[in-house]
Amino acid sequence: MFLFVPRLTKHHPERGDARTRLLDAACDTIRAKGFAATTVDELCRVAAVTKGSVFHHFKSKEALGVEAARYWAETTSAFFVSAPYHEPRDPLDRVLAYVAFRKSIIDGELPAFTCLVGTMVQEVHADWPAIRDACGASIFDHAATLEADLAAAMKDRGISGDWTAASLARHTQAVIQGAFVLAKAGNDAALARESLDHLDRYIRLLFAVAPTRRKR
Template structure:
């Protein structure tokens, strides 16, 4: 997922301000360490306003995952990697784009839903499911290009466009974990380079030769 910029509290409805505060604060501190009081302070709203919009902190977590999915869907839909006429080139451009947005502090480029689901998958099924919808939904946006690339290059085997699309997200989410463990964005960018090589090896052909020349 992309790294929306750091935000100062904005004028506007309290619910949206709380959701934006959640995106930044949870990616920085994690879900468990983020308190309702802190979110209210960051969003510049009262605690009463929080509970007017959300029944609980978990309810906020579900809404934050859904808001993340909504905003990142729009972000990726407008990204430049869709421009190429060749399906495989679009897939590789997607990987390059993911690498290009790994900049700044760790909390700025890592994924909200990936962060939350690692913490709550066993304790909050509602948040887990909302995170899953975001992650798998984003993976699904790659399937058409992967399927077209497989058809154009007559690729077949024990894998599908759907499984490869999911694997791209496995690498990306894992790259974020490594970056956090090593406190280095460079580790995440390194993983994107390996993902690019892996996809080229799967498809082979003129595009791979062109990349090496």
């Protein structure tokens, strides 16, 4: 869910059907190692299934990648739907609460908070178009969940320009995905949180909202 969220559950290979265990294993292992470096044998070991189970549920490694992206979208969507940033009455407050929430879940080891689909799409966009498209659907669908609040905030404050609620929603995901890249490049989660602080400031500037005081 995305877009990135922390691991939703710990691996319990004895729980769930083989397909679900394989998808959970793929979400964690690909975030840590990338798609190409993740082997079917490793996924079998992590999920505690046989190689035959992999090819019973998925025609190929590419098909598993596509389904992993879809599974990520489904599970992270549920995670974000229940998140507390939906609670404020003002639509702009909800958007800013979303940014704050995204910052709050940047914690722990790098693979635990980075985004499966963002990780995969950078690697597969040219050679595995089916995975690319599944990753793109996840990212753009999540961005679209912000559009209504952004549009309402623009209307409430009489904001207009050569940009739209949809384009700003997509920009939020560009910043978030870029923040994960910086965190990986610097091996430092603080770099990602810093980017989310800048995103908060940028949105406040667009809507002429006073910045909040941040604890140092």
